[in-house]
Amino acid sequence: MSNVRIAGFGEALEDHGVSWARTDIEGFRSTLVDALVNPAVGVPLGYEGVSLDDAPVTVDPTPAELRAATTGVTPARLGVATYGSFLIDSDAKGSEPVSLYPERHVAVVRESDLVADLPAALDELGDAYAENPASAVFATGPSATGDMGALVEGVHGPKHVHAVVLENR
Amino acid sequence: MSVDEPTDKAAHIRHLLATEREAVRENTSHFNRERYRASTEYEGYEELRGRAREIKEDAIERLPELIETVRESVEANGGTVYVADDAADANRYVEEVVRDDGDTVVKSKSMTTEEIDLNEALEAAGVDVYETDLGEFVVQVADEAPSHLVGPSLHRSSDDIAELFNDRFDPEEPLETAQELTEFARDYLGDRIVEADVGVTGANFVLAESGTITLVTNEGNGRKVAATPDTHVAVAGIEKLLPSIEELKPFTELIARAATGQDVPQYLSMLTPPSDSPSLDFDDPTTPLSKQGSEDREFHLVLLDNGRTEMREDPQLRETLYCIRCGACANSCANFQQVGGHAFGGETYTGGIATGWEAGVEGLDTAAEFNDLCTGCSRCVNACPVEIDIPWINTVVRDRVNRGADEGQFDHLVEGLTPDEEPGGMDLGKRFFGNFETAAKLGSATAPLSNWLANAGPVRAGMERVLGIDGRRDLPQFERETFRDWFEKRGGAAASTKRARETRAAGGSLVPRDEATREAIVYPDLYTNYVRPGRGRAAVRVLEALGVHVEVPDVPSSGRAPLSQGMVATADAKASRVFGALAEHLDAGRDVVVVEPSDLAMFRREYEKFLPDASHQRLSENSYEAVEYVFGLLENGGDADVLTGPDADDPGVAYHSHCQQRTLGAAAHTQAVLDRLGYDVVLSEAECCGMAGSFGYKRDYYELSMAVGEDLATEFGGVHGNRRVVASGTSCLDQLDDLLDRKPAHPVELLDPART
Ligand code: SF4
Numbered sequence: 019m020s021n022v023r024i025a026g027f028g029e030a031l032e033d034h035g036v037s038w039a040r041t042d043i044e045g046f047r048s049t050l051v052d053a054l055v056n057p058a059v060g061v062p063l064g065y066e067g068v069s070l071d072d073a074p075v076t077v078d079p080t081p082a083e084l085r086a087a088t089t090g091v092t093p094a095r096l097g098v099a100t101y102g103s104f105l106i107d108s109d110a111k112g113s114e115p116v117s118l119y120p121e122r123h124v125a126v127v128r129e130s131d132l133v134a135d136l137p138a139a140l141d142e143l144g145d146a147y148a149e150n151p152a153s154a155v156f157a158t159g160p161s162a163t164g165d166m167g168a169l170v171e172g173v174h175g176p177k178h179v180h181a182v183v184l185e186n187r
Numbered sequence: 188m189s190v191d192e193p194t195d196k197a198a199h200i201r202h203l204l205a206t207e208r209e210a211v212r213e214n215t216s217h218f219n220r221e222r223y224r225a226s227t228e229y230e231g232y233e234e235l236r237g238r239a240r241e242i243k244e245d246a247i248e249r250l251p252e253l254i255e256t257v258r259e260s261v262e263a264n265g266g267t268v269y270v271a272d273d274a275a276d277a278n279r280y281v282e283e284v285v286r287d288d289g290d291t292v293v294k295s296k297s298m299t300t301e302e303i304d305l306n307e308a309l310e311a312a313g314v315d316v317y318e319t320d321l322g323e324f325v326v327q328v329a330d331e332a333p334s335h336l337v338g339p340s341l342h343r344s345s346d347d348i349a350e351l352f353n354d355r356f357d358p359e360e361p362l363e364t365a366q367e368l369t370e371f372a373r374d375y376l377g378d379r380i381v382e383a384d385v386g387v388t389g390a391n392f393v394l395a396e397s398g399t400i401t402l403v404t405n406e407g408n409g410r411k412v413a414a415t416p417d418t419h420v421a422v423a424g425i426e427k428l429l430p431s432i433e434e435l436k437p438f439t440e441l442i443a444r445a446a447t448g449q450d451v452p453q454y455l456s457m458l459t460p461p462s463d464s465p466s467l468d469f470d471d472p473t474t475p476l477s478k479q480g481s482e483d484r485e486f487h488l489v490l491l492d493n494g495r496t497e498m499r500e501d502p503q504l505r506e507t508l509y510c511i512r513c514g515a516c517a518n519s520c521a522n523f524q525q526v527g528g529h530a531f532g533g534e535t536y537t538g539g540i541a542t543g544w545e546a547g548v549e550g551l552d553t554a555a556e557f558n559d560l561c562t563g564c565s566r567c568v569n570a571c572p573v574e575i576d577i578p579w580i581n582t583v584v585r586d587r588v589n590r591g592a593d594e595g596q597f598d599h600l601v602e603g604l605t606p607d608e609e610p611g612g613m614d615l616g617k618r619f620f621g622n623f624e625t626a627a628k629l630g631s632a633t634a635p636l637s638n639w640l641a642n643a644g645p646v647r648a649g650m651e652r653v654l655g656i657d658g659r660r661d662l663p664q665f666e667r668e669t670f671r672d673w674f675e676k677r678g679g680a681a682a683s684t685k686r687a688r689e690t691r692a693a694g695g696s697l698v699p700r701d702e703a704t705r706e707a708i709v710y711p712d713l714y715t716n717y718v719r720p721g722r723g724r725a726a727v728r729v730l731e732a733l734g735v736h737v738e739v740p741d742v743p744s745s746g747r748a749p750l751s752q753g754m755v756a757t758a759d760a761k762a763s764r765v766f767g768a769l770a771e772h773l774d775a776g777r778d779v780v781v782v783e784p785s786d787l788a789m790f791r792r793e794y795e796k797f798l799p800d801a802s803h804q805r806l807s808e809n810s811y812e813a814v815e816y817v818f819g820l821l822e823n824g825g826d827a828d829v830l831t832g833p834d835a836d837d838p839g840v841a842y843h844s845h846c847q848q849r850t851l852g853a854a855a856h857t858q859a860v861l862d863r864l865g866y867d868v869v870l871s872e873a874e875c876c877g878m879a880g881s882f883g884y885k886r887d888y889y890e891l892s893m894a895v896g897e898d899l900a901t902e903f904g905g906v907h908g909n910r911r912v913v914a915s916g917t918s919c920l921d922q923l924d925d926l927l928d929r930k931p932a933h934p935v936e937l938l939d940p941a942r943t
Contacts, residue, residue, distance in 0.1 A: 061476070061477075078475040078476055078477050079475060079476060080471055080472050080473060080474060080475055080476070081467050081468055081469045081470075081471050081474075081476065081479070082469060082470065082471060082472040083472075084467075084469075084476065085381075085469050100450075101450055101451045103451060103455075108414065108458070108462040108463060108464040109463055109464070110463040110464070110465060110477060110481065111476065111477055112464065112465050112476030112477065112479075113464075114410065114414050114462075114464045115414060115415075115464065115465070115467060115476070116476070118407060118410055118411060118414070119411075136436075136439050136440065136451065137436045137439075137440070140432055140433075140435060140436055140439065143432060143457065144431070144432040144433060147396075147397045147399070147431075147432055147459075151260070151264065151397035151398060151399055151459040152459055152462070152463065153456075153457065153458045153459050153460065153462035153463070153464065154456075154457050155410060155454055155455065155456045155457065156451070156454070156455040156456075156457070157453065157454055158451050158452070158453055158454075158455075159453055160453070161405065161406050161407035161453055161454070162405050162406070162453055163321050163322075163369060163405060163406045164214075164338070165320070165321035165322035165324075165325065165338065165339075165340055165341075165369075165406075166321060166325075166345055166348055166365040166366075166368040166369045166372070167210075167343070167344050167345030167346075167347075167348060167365045167368075168345060168364075168365035168366075169365075170365050170366050170369040172369075172373075173321065173369060173373055173405075173406040173407060173408070174319065174373060174376070174377070174380075174406050174407035174408040174410070174411050175406065175407025175410065175411075175453070175454070176407075
């Protein structure tokens with residue numbers, strides 16, 4: 019993964035109001051903890067070498083815990099460099115509600131999962147659909163509305179989005 | 188929104204101008220500006236539009252097959268597909284699904300469910316329905332129809348909404364700001380979502396091969412509504428089907444840019460339900476998400492026909508089905524910007540394309556109520572991400588409405604003015620304006636008497652009453668000496684050849700003296716010939732100064748006037764006659780120079796519908812807007828010094844190009860030529876001047892027309908208040924005449940070597 023793409027991704031994240039930090043496996047725990055506003059819930063990341071277990075995150079929460087949480091931590095299947103978007107799966111672990119209900123979403127994305135643009139991401143998704151069509155969402159920045167007469171962030175979805183970009187080894 | 192009497196119509200418009208104009212104008216022009224920015228910044232935007240268009244054409248062609256494909260894929264995924272013939276059928280099905288699962292429904296934004304009045308049907312069956320999109324929630328609370336495809340409540344300001352909510356919900360602390368209103372709505376609706384038994388969404392696209400529903404939202408309510416209750420019902424028109432995710436690609440790049448100027452929506456959901464996402468029982472404090480399971484999830488896709496199959500078989504309305512409901516046609520519409528969808532809309536749909544939708548799903552009567560608000564300015568044509576010819580759809584529907592009308596008692600007044608193929612009974616004002624050529628000929632032949640007569644009190648009163656011509660407008664003044672008369676009197680083509688030759692001899696032309704000459708005809712359009720011959724005379728002198736031989740032959744009027752009134756057959760016949768009269772000139776290698784931009788637009792755009800392809804191509808490729816032609820001459824070595832530049836103390840120029848001219852991409856040339864000659868030019872931003880041919884003369888629309896014009900007048904006032912005002916179109920000149928103290932001119936008059 020080129021640094022250009024990471025730089026582009028970072029810029030796009032900032033353009034869409036998303037804060038971010040880059041880290042490697044060693045630095046992951048402390049980078050993550052810095053990004054949390056408690057109480058935090060999360061779903062297992064499924065990435066080798068890192069986990070949420072030793073961070074103050076309730077992994078696999080109950081629905082009641084989910085509703086009470088301020089931060090939700092999920093993996094992102096893909097990151098889209100041009101727009102700073104994440105592809106979040108609607109999986110059985112609950113990535114969709116965990117990324118959606120809390121006021122703050124922390125998305126963990128691996129550098130190797132960054133793709134150049136949305137058509138490229140749709141290509142990847144399309145290949146997966148050929149096997150097994152599933153549900154997912156491209157999420158870009160905080161939820162927003164102009165319906166009340168001025169732009170307001172944080173409507174039905176998160177008000178703050180933070181990205182943790184995990185370097186390849 | 189039933190408005191029967193013309194006077195009711197004027198009153199309704201006046202009411203909206205007073206109440207909703209400000210918010211509508213602010214929001215739509217904001218979206219419009221952002222669309223311009225986003226589409227120019229994106230490289231390859233135009234190619235994407237072409238690609239999107241192709242995909243839609245193909246998908247609608249293959250629609251029956253795609254319906255079968257999606258049925259198979261959704262059922263293979265574990266969901267159900269129901270194809271509903273009409274609104275009642277769809278509502279009945281959804282009601283049954285809801286009754287099986289409970290009695291509370293939360294919805295995300297869906298125009299299709301508005302179309303079928305699903306909320307009313309469910310409520311009548313005792314179901315509680317909550318709109319969760321904040322804009323939809325506002326109109327639900329206010330018990331109003333959405334005023335815009337994308338921003339249902341954009342006609343309301345924060346203050347308005349605060350008053351509404353405070354009144355309705357009586358919160359402990361009165362709500363004031365957009366922030367407070369949003370938080371209140373979010374909390375209120377958040378509780379409703381968590382309790383709901385069924386979630387109803389629309390779909391922006393449905394991918395047949397995988398059974399995937401694509402939802403485009405910014406608030407996140409679409410996600411919550413789909414993911415929270417176990418039962419998800421998606422209601423989509425059959426036209427939303429695309430073959431597969433591959434065909435979705437151009438749309439994901441286009442839709443948000445066209446709608447709001449965003450590069451991408453906050454949320455682009457790709458749902459292939461029933462999903463694996465766990466069921467959410469929020470009161471459950473013990474079972475973790477991964478153990479909640481998703482076995483109880485249910486999915487129903489309701490595909491709505493409701494007239495769409497018939498639209499597909501209707502060669503004129505079919506294009507409507509390509510619409511992705513981005514609202515760009517509304518945002519780019521000068522009339523819409525003033526009154527919004529509560530005037531410019533039908534039962535459900537709003538903006539230019541609403542005419543097609545309402546004619547297709549509701550019927551002609553509904554479309555007829557607001558169809559006249561499309562002036563054919565064509566500013567939406569380039570805005571539409573799927574290249575729909577929206578003005579054409581409006582024209583066709585107008586024609587059908589005309590044909591459906593009954594004969595009335597004043598028909599004899601305009602009978603002699605109307606060609607046989609147009610129906611008696613059609614609106615008299617429309618017949619009058621549609622046959623303006625006859626009036627112009629008569630008026631010019633008898634000028635100035637005709638001008639005095641027409642402006643005499645009793646005549647004006649009659650015109651207002653019978654023809655609907657607003658008494659507050661100055662009528663066009665006919666000139667006794669027409670443009671063609673003038674040209675013939677000064678010696679016709681022979682004299683022009685001589686003049687052009689002299690210019691060449693003096694070295695002032697682009698064509699070297701010993702080479703072949705360039706010949707052009709200046710098209711004597713209706714207005715240039717009878718009403719504003721001065722701009723024709725200036726055009727002739729400018730061309731001659733650049734060494735071009737000019738002829739002004741007798742060519743019939745273009746058919747723009749009848750077309751604008753929906754008289755398609757008359758316009759079609761005119762096109763044939765015009766081509767007949769020009770063919771010889773084209774064959775002789777003469778260029779066709781057109782002063783009136785709306786007529787150039789006929790030749791280039793609308794004649795495509797009327798002439799054989801080869802004829803249309805020949806005419807359109809060899810026709811030029813007057814100053815566009817000058818631009819070409821100068822680019823090819825013409826000597827700009829023979830034209831008149833700015834005066835020593837020139838106040839600068841404020842230029843309003845014509846709406847249709849801009850759509851053709853023939854406006855920048857005027858600016859370039861003026862720049863080159865050293866004029867200091869500012870351009871207007873207003874999409875249209877508001878006059879739009881006959882529109883501004885009509886009693887029903889006078890105030891709206893003036894409201895549109897006010898935007899232009901504001902631009903040309905203030906710091907630009909001293910500048911010379913120039914405009915290319917007749918209507919624009921008339922309108923600016925009414926709006927400003929300064930007398931506007933056509934740009935070619937500025938360049939005229941004879942200008943003093
Ligand atoms: S007609 Fe075109 S511009 Fe208008 S809403 Fe439909 S897609 Fe958008």
